[in-house]
Amino acid sequence: MKKMMNGIKKGFSKFIDGIKTRWQNADFSPKAFKTSVLKHKLSLFYLFLSLAVTLVTGIQYHRFRHTDPVFVTGPGVVDIQRLSDYYEPLEGTYGDADIYVLGTQNPDEPSILVLGGVHPNEPASQVAAVVLMENLIVEHGTVYIILETNRSAFSLSHPQEATPEWYSIETPFGERRFKYGSRGTNPVDQWPVPEVYIHQSGQTLSGVDTRNLNRAFPGTENGTYTELVAHAIAEFVRQKDIIITLDLHEASPEYAVNNALIYHEKVRATGLASRTYLNLELFWGIWDDRFAPIKLEISPRNLRGLTHRELGDYTNTLPFLAETSNASQGRIRGAMSESLIVDGYDKFYERATALGILEVDHSEAVPLDERVARHIQTFKELINAYNSLQGTWTGDLEYYSRGLFDIEYNDLNFTTVYDRGIGAFLLDPEDS
Ligand SMILES: [Zn+2]
Secondary structure: OHHHHHHHHHHHHHHHHHHHHHHHOOOOOHHHHHHHHHHHHHHHHHHHHHHHHHHHHHHHHHHHHOOOOOOOOOOOEEEEEEHHHOOHHHOOOOOOOEEEEEEOOOOOOOEEEEEOOOOOOOHHHHHHHHHHHHHOEEEEOEEEEEOOOOHHHHHOOOHHHOOOOEEEEEEOOEEEEEEOOOOOOOOOOOOOOOOEEEOOOOOEEEHHHHHOHHHOOOOOOOOOHHHHHHHHHHHHHHHHOOOEEEEEEEEOOOOOOOOEEEEOHHHHHHOHHHHHHHHHHHHHOOOOHHHOOOEEEEOOOOOOOOHHHHHHHHOOOEEEEEEEEOHHHOOOOOOOOHHHHHOOOOHHHHHHHHOOOOOOOOOOOOOHHHHHHHHHHHHHHHHHHHHHHHHHOOHHHHHHOOOOOEEEOOOOOHHHHHHHOHHHHOOOHHHO
Protein backbone atom coordinates (compact mmCIF):
# COMPACT_ATOMS: atom_id res chain seq x y z
CA MET A 1 0.00 0.00 0.00
CA LYS A 2 2.80 2.38 1.06
CA LYS A 3 4.67 1.50 -2.12
CA MET A 4 1.61 2.31 -4.20
CA MET A 5 1.12 5.69 -2.45
CA ASN A 6 4.77 6.57 -3.06
CA GLY A 7 4.33 5.63 -6.71
CA ILE A 8 1.27 7.90 -7.08
CA LYS A 9 3.10 10.78 -5.30
CA LYS A 10 6.10 10.35 -7.57
CA GLY A 11 3.95 10.29 -10.70
CA PHE A 12 2.09 13.42 -9.64
CA SER A 13 5.22 15.47 -8.90
CA LYS A 14 6.64 14.36 -12.26
CA PHE A 15 3.49 15.66 -13.96
CA ILE A 16 3.77 19.06 -12.16
CA ASP A 17 7.50 19.26 -13.02
CA GLY A 18 6.63 18.63 -16.67
CA ILE A 19 4.20 21.59 -16.73
CA LYS A 20 6.78 23.83 -15.02
CA THR A 21 9.48 22.91 -17.53
CA ARG A 22 7.15 23.52 -20.50
CA TRP A 23 6.19 26.94 -19.10
CA GLN A 24 9.83 27.90 -18.48
CA ASN A 25 10.88 26.79 -21.97
CA ALA A 26 7.84 28.29 -23.73
CA ASP A 27 8.67 30.39 -26.78
CA PHE A 28 6.80 33.70 -26.78
CA SER A 29 8.47 35.02 -29.93
CA PRO A 30 6.20 36.49 -32.70
CA LYS A 31 7.10 33.58 -35.02
CA ALA A 32 6.03 30.94 -32.52
CA PHE A 33 2.86 32.93 -31.86
CA LYS A 34 2.02 32.85 -35.62
CA THR A 35 2.49 29.05 -35.76
CA SER A 36 0.20 28.59 -32.82
CA VAL A 37 -2.53 30.77 -34.43
CA LEU A 38 -2.25 28.72 -37.62
CA LYS A 39 -2.70 25.53 -35.60
CA HIS A 40 -5.72 27.12 -33.98
CA LYS A 41 -7.19 27.94 -37.41
CA LEU A 42 -6.65 24.40 -38.59
CA SER A 43 -8.50 22.91 -35.65
CA LEU A 44 -11.36 25.37 -36.22
CA PHE A 45 -11.46 24.28 -39.85
CA TYR A 46 -11.73 20.62 -38.82
CA LEU A 47 -14.41 21.50 -36.30
CA PHE A 48 -16.54 23.17 -39.01
CA LEU A 49 -15.84 20.37 -41.48
CA SER A 50 -17.10 17.73 -39.05
CA LEU A 51 -20.16 19.86 -38.22
CA ALA A 52 -20.90 20.19 -41.96
CA VAL A 53 -20.58 16.42 -42.50
CA THR A 54 -22.85 15.80 -39.50
CA LEU A 55 -25.42 18.25 -40.86
CA VAL A 56 -25.47 16.83 -44.40
CA THR A 57 -25.63 13.17 -43.29
CA GLY A 58 -28.13 14.07 -40.56
CA ILE A 59 -30.50 15.67 -43.09
CA GLN A 60 -30.05 12.69 -45.43
CA TYR A 61 -30.75 10.24 -42.59
CA HIS A 62 -33.81 12.19 -41.40
CA ARG A 63 -35.23 12.29 -44.92
CA PHE A 64 -34.73 8.52 -45.37
CA ARG A 65 -36.38 7.69 -42.05
CA HIS A 66 -39.38 9.85 -42.78
CA THR A 67 -40.00 8.96 -46.44
CA ASP A 68 -42.08 5.86 -47.07
CA PRO A 69 -42.31 3.91 -50.30
CA VAL A 70 -45.74 3.85 -51.95
CA PHE A 71 -47.63 0.61 -51.47
CA VAL A 72 -50.85 0.49 -53.48
CA THR A 73 -53.69 -1.19 -51.61
CA GLY A 74 -54.69 -4.13 -53.79
CA PRO A 75 -58.30 -4.78 -54.88
CA GLY A 76 -58.42 -7.84 -52.58
CA VAL A 77 -57.51 -5.93 -49.39
CA VAL A 78 -60.50 -5.72 -47.06
CA ASP A 79 -58.81 -4.13 -44.04
CA ILE A 80 -55.49 -2.67 -42.90
CA GLN A 81 -54.65 -3.37 -39.28
CA ARG A 82 -51.52 -2.66 -37.24
CA LEU A 83 -49.29 -4.65 -34.91
CA SER A 84 -50.37 -2.35 -32.07
CA ASP A 85 -53.94 -3.67 -32.48
CA TYR A 86 -52.52 -6.88 -31.02
CA TYR A 87 -49.93 -5.41 -28.65
CA GLU A 88 -50.79 -1.87 -27.62
CA PRO A 89 -47.37 -0.63 -26.36
CA LEU A 90 -46.22 -0.46 -30.00
CA GLU A 91 -48.78 2.25 -30.75
CA GLY A 92 -47.13 5.48 -31.88
CA THR A 93 -43.71 3.89 -32.29
CA TYR A 94 -41.89 3.68 -35.60
CA GLY A 95 -42.05 -0.11 -35.82
CA ASP A 96 -45.84 -0.39 -35.63
CA ALA A 97 -46.21 -2.09 -39.02
CA ASP A 98 -49.37 -2.40 -41.11
CA ILE A 99 -51.08 -5.77 -41.55
CA TYR A 100 -52.96 -6.09 -44.86
CA VAL A 101 -55.99 -8.33 -44.63
CA LEU A 102 -57.28 -10.18 -47.72
CA GLY A 103 -60.24 -12.54 -47.50
CA THR A 104 -63.16 -13.37 -45.29
CA GLN A 105 -61.56 -13.15 -41.78
CA ASN A 106 -63.82 -16.05 -40.84
CA PRO A 107 -62.04 -17.96 -38.02
CA ASP A 108 -63.57 -21.22 -39.26
CA GLU A 109 -61.74 -20.86 -42.58
CA PRO A 110 -57.99 -21.34 -43.16
CA SER A 111 -55.51 -18.50 -42.65
CA ILE A 112 -51.95 -17.74 -43.65
CA LEU A 113 -49.61 -14.95 -42.52
CA VAL A 114 -46.92 -13.75 -44.95
CA LEU A 115 -44.00 -11.90 -43.38
CA GLY A 116 -42.09 -9.62 -45.76
CA GLY A 117 -39.17 -7.47 -44.65
CA VAL A 118 -38.15 -9.20 -41.42
CA HIS A 119 -34.72 -8.33 -42.88
CA PRO A 120 -35.00 -5.14 -44.98
CA ASN A 121 -31.69 -5.83 -46.77
CA GLU A 122 -33.35 -8.84 -48.49
CA PRO A 123 -35.43 -7.15 -51.20
CA ALA A 124 -37.21 -10.19 -52.70
CA SER A 125 -38.79 -10.70 -49.28
CA GLN A 126 -40.63 -7.38 -49.29
CA VAL A 127 -41.30 -7.16 -53.04
CA ALA A 128 -42.87 -10.66 -53.15
CA ALA A 129 -45.14 -9.64 -50.25
CA VAL A 130 -46.09 -6.42 -52.09
CA VAL A 131 -46.89 -8.34 -55.31
CA LEU A 132 -49.12 -10.75 -53.33
CA MET A 133 -50.86 -7.88 -51.53
CA GLU A 134 -51.50 -5.92 -54.75
CA ASN A 135 -52.81 -8.90 -56.77
CA LEU A 136 -54.54 -11.60 -54.74
CA ILE A 137 -58.29 -11.88 -54.41
CA VAL A 138 -59.17 -14.25 -51.58
CA GLU A 139 -62.65 -15.78 -51.83
CA HIS A 140 -62.36 -18.34 -49.02
CA GLY A 141 -59.93 -18.17 -46.10
CA THR A 142 -57.77 -15.20 -45.08
CA VAL A 143 -54.32 -14.05 -46.18
CA TYR A 144 -52.58 -11.59 -43.82
CA ILE A 145 -49.56 -9.80 -45.28
CA ILE A 146 -47.00 -7.63 -43.46
CA LEU A 147 -44.73 -5.73 -45.86
CA GLU A 148 -42.38 -4.09 -43.32
CA THR A 149 -42.19 -6.62 -40.52
CA ASN A 150 -39.17 -4.92 -38.96
CA ARG A 151 -40.30 -1.44 -39.95
CA SER A 152 -37.66 0.25 -37.79
CA ALA A 153 -34.93 -1.49 -39.82
CA PHE A 154 -36.39 0.10 -42.97
CA SER A 155 -35.51 3.51 -41.52
CA LEU A 156 -31.75 3.22 -42.02
CA SER A 157 -29.53 1.83 -44.74
CA HIS A 158 -26.00 0.39 -44.57
CA PRO A 159 -23.84 3.49 -45.23
CA GLN A 160 -20.60 1.68 -44.39
CA GLU A 161 -21.44 -0.94 -47.01
CA ALA A 162 -22.16 1.84 -49.55
CA THR A 163 -25.63 0.40 -50.15
CA PRO A 164 -28.03 2.60 -52.11
CA GLU A 165 -30.97 3.77 -50.01
CA TRP A 166 -33.54 3.04 -52.74
CA TYR A 167 -33.89 0.76 -55.73
CA SER A 168 -36.38 1.05 -58.57
CA ILE A 169 -38.48 -1.45 -60.46
CA GLU A 170 -39.57 -0.66 -64.00
CA THR A 171 -43.30 -0.86 -64.60
CA PRO A 172 -45.48 -0.01 -67.64
CA PHE A 173 -46.43 3.30 -65.96
CA GLY A 174 -42.98 4.33 -64.73
CA GLU A 175 -40.78 3.35 -61.79
CA ARG A 176 -41.82 2.06 -58.38
CA ARG A 177 -39.23 2.72 -55.66
CA PHE A 178 -38.46 0.51 -52.68
CA LYS A 179 -36.18 0.97 -49.69
CA TYR A 180 -33.04 -1.07 -49.19
CA GLY A 181 -32.93 -1.07 -45.42
CA SER A 182 -30.76 -2.55 -42.73
CA ARG A 183 -30.67 -6.05 -41.25
CA GLY A 184 -31.32 -4.72 -37.78
CA THR A 185 -33.59 -2.39 -35.83
CA ASN A 186 -32.54 1.28 -35.99
CA PRO A 187 -30.34 2.19 -32.97
CA VAL A 188 -32.55 5.29 -32.62
CA ASP A 189 -35.32 2.90 -31.57
CA GLN A 190 -33.10 0.60 -29.54
CA TRP A 191 -29.94 1.70 -27.75
CA PRO A 192 -27.36 0.73 -26.53
CA VAL A 193 -26.10 -2.38 -28.31
CA PRO A 194 -24.48 -4.75 -25.79
CA GLU A 195 -21.32 -6.77 -26.47
CA VAL A 196 -23.24 -10.02 -26.12
CA TYR A 197 -26.89 -10.67 -26.92
CA ILE A 198 -28.55 -13.07 -24.50
CA HIS A 199 -31.78 -14.47 -25.98
CA GLN A 200 -34.59 -15.23 -23.53
CA SER A 201 -33.72 -18.95 -23.92
CA GLY A 202 -30.21 -18.21 -22.59
CA GLN A 203 -28.58 -18.53 -26.01
CA THR A 204 -25.71 -16.07 -26.47
CA LEU A 205 -24.99 -14.36 -29.79
CA SER A 206 -23.00 -11.38 -30.99
CA GLY A 207 -24.30 -8.04 -29.67
CA VAL A 208 -25.52 -6.88 -33.13
CA ASP A 209 -28.09 -9.68 -33.10
CA THR A 210 -29.93 -7.81 -30.31
CA ARG A 211 -31.34 -5.75 -33.20
CA ASN A 212 -32.08 -8.76 -35.44
CA LEU A 213 -35.82 -9.49 -35.43
CA ASN A 214 -35.23 -13.04 -36.60
CA ARG A 215 -33.28 -13.77 -33.41
CA ALA A 216 -35.84 -12.12 -31.11
CA PHE A 217 -38.81 -14.50 -31.30
CA PRO A 218 -41.01 -15.38 -29.47
CA GLY A 219 -40.39 -11.95 -27.99
CA THR A 220 -41.26 -10.64 -24.56
CA GLU A 221 -43.24 -7.79 -23.04
CA ASN A 222 -40.34 -6.39 -21.06
CA GLY A 223 -37.50 -6.80 -23.50
CA THR A 224 -35.76 -4.69 -26.10
CA TYR A 225 -37.74 -2.89 -28.81
CA THR A 226 -37.01 -5.75 -31.23
CA GLU A 227 -38.35 -8.25 -28.69
CA LEU A 228 -41.53 -6.16 -28.31
CA VAL A 229 -42.08 -6.31 -32.09
CA ALA A 230 -41.50 -10.09 -32.06
CA HIS A 231 -43.95 -10.39 -29.16
CA ALA A 232 -46.56 -8.37 -31.12
CA ILE A 233 -46.26 -10.72 -34.09
CA ALA A 234 -46.52 -13.83 -31.89
CA GLU A 235 -49.53 -12.24 -30.17
CA PHE A 236 -51.16 -11.60 -33.57
CA VAL A 237 -50.55 -15.24 -34.59
CA ARG A 238 -52.10 -16.45 -31.31
CA GLN A 239 -55.12 -14.11 -31.37
CA LYS A 240 -55.91 -14.81 -35.04
CA ASP A 241 -55.10 -18.50 -34.66
CA ILE A 242 -53.07 -18.43 -37.88
CA ILE A 243 -52.72 -21.87 -39.48
CA ILE A 244 -49.65 -21.25 -41.66
CA THR A 245 -46.90 -18.63 -41.35
CA LEU A 246 -44.61 -18.04 -44.33
CA ASP A 247 -41.60 -15.84 -43.53
CA LEU A 248 -39.85 -14.61 -46.70
CA HIS A 249 -36.09 -14.05 -46.78
CA GLU A 250 -32.99 -13.92 -48.94
CA ALA A 251 -29.49 -15.13 -48.16
CA SER A 252 -26.01 -14.42 -49.45
CA PRO A 253 -25.05 -16.94 -52.17
CA GLU A 254 -22.29 -18.51 -50.06
CA TYR A 255 -24.76 -19.32 -47.25
CA ALA A 256 -25.47 -23.07 -47.12
CA VAL A 257 -29.24 -22.77 -46.62
CA ASN A 258 -30.30 -21.21 -49.91
CA ASN A 259 -33.19 -21.65 -52.33
CA ALA A 260 -34.62 -23.52 -49.39
CA LEU A 261 -37.81 -23.99 -47.44
CA ILE A 262 -37.23 -24.38 -43.70
CA TYR A 263 -40.00 -25.64 -41.45
CA HIS A 264 -40.71 -26.54 -37.82
CA GLU A 265 -40.68 -30.27 -37.01
CA LYS A 266 -44.39 -30.27 -36.14
CA VAL A 267 -45.11 -29.53 -39.82
CA ARG A 268 -43.72 -32.96 -40.66
CA ALA A 269 -46.81 -34.85 -39.50
CA THR A 270 -49.02 -32.78 -41.84
CA GLY A 271 -47.02 -33.64 -44.97
CA LEU A 272 -47.25 -29.95 -45.96
CA ALA A 273 -43.50 -29.43 -46.40
CA SER A 274 -42.92 -32.48 -48.55
CA ARG A 275 -46.01 -31.83 -50.68
CA THR A 276 -44.92 -28.22 -51.24
CA TYR A 277 -41.47 -29.51 -52.16
CA LEU A 278 -42.94 -31.99 -54.66
CA ASN A 279 -45.22 -29.35 -56.16
CA LEU A 280 -42.24 -27.01 -56.63
CA GLU A 281 -40.06 -29.75 -58.11
CA LEU A 282 -42.81 -30.62 -60.57
CA PHE A 283 -43.30 -26.98 -61.43
CA TRP A 284 -39.61 -26.18 -61.88
CA GLY A 285 -39.08 -29.46 -63.71
CA ILE A 286 -40.56 -27.84 -66.79
CA TRP A 287 -37.67 -25.34 -66.72
CA ASP A 288 -34.01 -26.08 -67.25
CA ASP A 289 -31.88 -27.33 -64.35
CA ARG A 290 -31.05 -23.86 -63.14
CA PHE A 291 -34.43 -23.48 -61.45
CA ALA A 292 -34.88 -27.02 -60.24
CA PRO A 293 -33.10 -27.09 -56.90
CA ILE A 294 -35.16 -26.40 -53.81
CA LYS A 295 -34.00 -27.71 -50.48
CA LEU A 296 -36.11 -28.74 -47.55
CA GLU A 297 -34.57 -28.06 -44.16
CA ILE A 298 -35.93 -28.75 -40.73
CA SER A 299 -35.58 -25.97 -38.16
CA PRO A 300 -32.62 -26.72 -35.85
CA ARG A 301 -33.80 -27.10 -32.26
CA ASN A 302 -30.75 -25.35 -30.85
CA LEU A 303 -30.89 -22.24 -33.03
CA ARG A 304 -33.18 -19.95 -31.08
CA GLY A 305 -35.07 -16.76 -31.81
CA LEU A 306 -36.10 -17.57 -35.41
CA THR A 307 -39.69 -17.53 -36.68
CA HIS A 308 -39.59 -21.17 -37.81
CA ARG A 309 -38.42 -22.26 -34.35
CA GLU A 310 -40.22 -20.01 -31.87
CA LEU A 311 -43.58 -19.44 -33.60
CA GLY A 312 -43.72 -23.23 -33.90
CA ASP A 313 -42.88 -23.72 -30.22
CA TYR A 314 -44.95 -20.88 -28.75
CA THR A 315 -48.04 -20.72 -31.01
CA ASN A 316 -50.22 -23.22 -32.90
CA THR A 317 -49.12 -22.02 -36.33
CA LEU A 318 -47.23 -24.18 -38.83
CA PRO A 319 -44.18 -22.04 -39.62
CA PHE A 320 -42.16 -21.97 -42.86
CA LEU A 321 -39.26 -19.78 -43.94
CA ALA A 322 -38.23 -19.44 -47.58
CA GLU A 323 -34.76 -18.30 -48.75
CA THR A 324 -33.62 -17.12 -52.17
CA SER A 325 -30.06 -16.27 -53.20
CA ASN A 326 -29.19 -12.56 -53.24
CA ALA A 327 -25.76 -11.49 -54.51
CA SER A 328 -26.13 -7.95 -53.15
CA GLN A 329 -26.14 -9.39 -49.65
CA GLY A 330 -23.01 -11.50 -50.12
CA ARG A 331 -19.55 -10.97 -48.65
CA ILE A 332 -17.51 -11.66 -51.79
CA ARG A 333 -19.48 -9.42 -54.15
CA GLY A 334 -17.95 -6.53 -56.05
CA ALA A 335 -19.13 -2.94 -55.80
CA MET A 336 -22.62 -2.47 -54.37
CA SER A 337 -25.12 -0.88 -56.73
CA GLU A 338 -28.80 -0.64 -57.51
CA SER A 339 -28.16 -2.84 -60.56
CA LEU A 340 -26.69 -5.57 -58.35
CA ILE A 341 -29.88 -5.57 -56.26
CA VAL A 342 -32.29 -5.58 -59.22
CA ASP A 343 -30.38 -7.23 -62.09
CA GLY A 344 -28.41 -9.54 -59.80
CA TYR A 345 -25.22 -10.00 -61.82
CA ASP A 346 -21.86 -10.07 -60.04
CA LYS A 347 -18.63 -11.24 -61.71
CA PHE A 348 -17.16 -12.55 -58.44
CA TYR A 349 -20.16 -14.83 -57.87
CA GLU A 350 -19.93 -15.94 -61.50
CA ARG A 351 -16.30 -16.90 -60.79
CA ALA A 352 -17.25 -18.56 -57.48
CA THR A 353 -19.81 -20.68 -59.36
CA ALA A 354 -17.17 -21.72 -61.91
CA LEU A 355 -14.84 -22.71 -59.03
CA GLY A 356 -17.61 -24.90 -57.62
CA ILE A 357 -17.65 -23.26 -54.19
CA LEU A 358 -21.32 -22.22 -54.29
CA GLU A 359 -24.30 -24.49 -53.86
CA VAL A 360 -26.46 -22.14 -55.93
CA ASP A 361 -25.85 -21.18 -59.55
CA HIS A 362 -24.68 -17.60 -60.11
CA SER A 363 -23.06 -18.29 -63.49
CA GLU A 364 -25.62 -15.83 -64.86
CA ALA A 365 -27.46 -12.98 -63.24
CA VAL A 366 -30.03 -13.96 -60.60
CA PRO A 367 -32.39 -10.99 -60.97
CA LEU A 368 -34.95 -9.78 -58.47
CA ASP A 369 -37.65 -10.93 -60.96
CA GLU A 370 -36.46 -14.51 -60.53
CA ARG A 371 -36.08 -14.33 -56.74
CA VAL A 372 -39.53 -12.79 -56.28
CA ALA A 373 -41.00 -15.33 -58.74
CA ARG A 374 -39.58 -18.14 -56.56
CA HIS A 375 -41.24 -16.74 -53.43
CA ILE A 376 -44.57 -16.30 -55.28
CA GLN A 377 -44.51 -19.90 -56.53
CA THR A 378 -43.53 -21.18 -53.06
CA PHE A 379 -46.56 -19.35 -51.61
CA LYS A 380 -48.83 -20.85 -54.28
CA GLU A 381 -47.55 -24.39 -53.86
CA LEU A 382 -47.86 -24.16 -50.08
CA ILE A 383 -51.51 -23.15 -50.51
CA ASN A 384 -52.01 -25.94 -53.09
CA ALA A 385 -50.40 -28.43 -50.68
CA TYR A 386 -52.69 -27.30 -47.87
CA ASN A 387 -55.76 -27.60 -50.10
CA SER A 388 -54.83 -31.08 -51.27
CA LEU A 389 -53.95 -32.41 -47.79
CA GLN A 390 -56.19 -30.83 -45.19
CA GLY A 391 -59.05 -33.32 -45.59
CA THR A 392 -56.71 -36.20 -44.78
CA TRP A 393 -55.69 -35.08 -41.30
CA THR A 394 -56.99 -36.84 -38.22
CA GLY A 395 -56.50 -36.64 -34.45
CA ASP A 396 -54.59 -33.54 -33.26
CA LEU A 397 -53.91 -32.60 -36.87
CA GLU A 398 -57.61 -32.08 -37.49
CA TYR A 399 -57.07 -28.74 -35.78
CA TYR A 400 -55.42 -27.60 -39.01
CA SER A 401 -58.39 -28.56 -41.22
CA ARG A 402 -60.62 -25.59 -41.92
CA GLY A 403 -61.77 -26.09 -45.49
CA LEU A 404 -59.98 -24.89 -48.57
CA PHE A 405 -58.33 -21.63 -49.51
CA ASP A 406 -59.91 -20.14 -52.61
CA ILE A 407 -57.53 -17.57 -54.05
CA GLU A 408 -57.51 -15.80 -57.42
CA TYR A 409 -53.94 -15.13 -58.47
CA ASN A 410 -54.44 -12.70 -61.36
CA ASP A 411 -52.16 -14.82 -63.58
CA LEU A 412 -49.44 -14.64 -60.95
CA ASN A 413 -46.90 -17.50 -60.94
CA PHE A 414 -43.18 -18.13 -61.34
CA THR A 415 -43.32 -18.16 -65.15
CA THR A 416 -45.33 -14.97 -65.61
CA VAL A 417 -43.30 -12.98 -63.06
CA TYR A 418 -40.00 -14.25 -64.48
CA ASP A 419 -41.02 -13.63 -68.12
CA ARG A 420 -42.89 -10.34 -67.81
CA GLY A 421 -40.99 -8.93 -64.83
CA ILE A 422 -42.25 -7.84 -61.41
CA GLY A 423 -43.30 -4.49 -62.87
CA ALA A 424 -46.12 -6.15 -64.80
CA PHE A 425 -47.70 -7.10 -61.44
CA LEU A 426 -47.27 -3.80 -59.60
CA LEU A 427 -50.18 -1.36 -59.52
CA ASP A 428 -50.06 2.26 -60.63
CA PRO A 429 -50.19 4.57 -57.55
CA GLU A 430 -52.05 7.13 -59.72
CA ASP A 431 -54.99 4.73 -60.11
CA SER A 432 -55.43 4.09 -56.40
ZN1 LIG B 1 -33.13 -12.98 -43.64
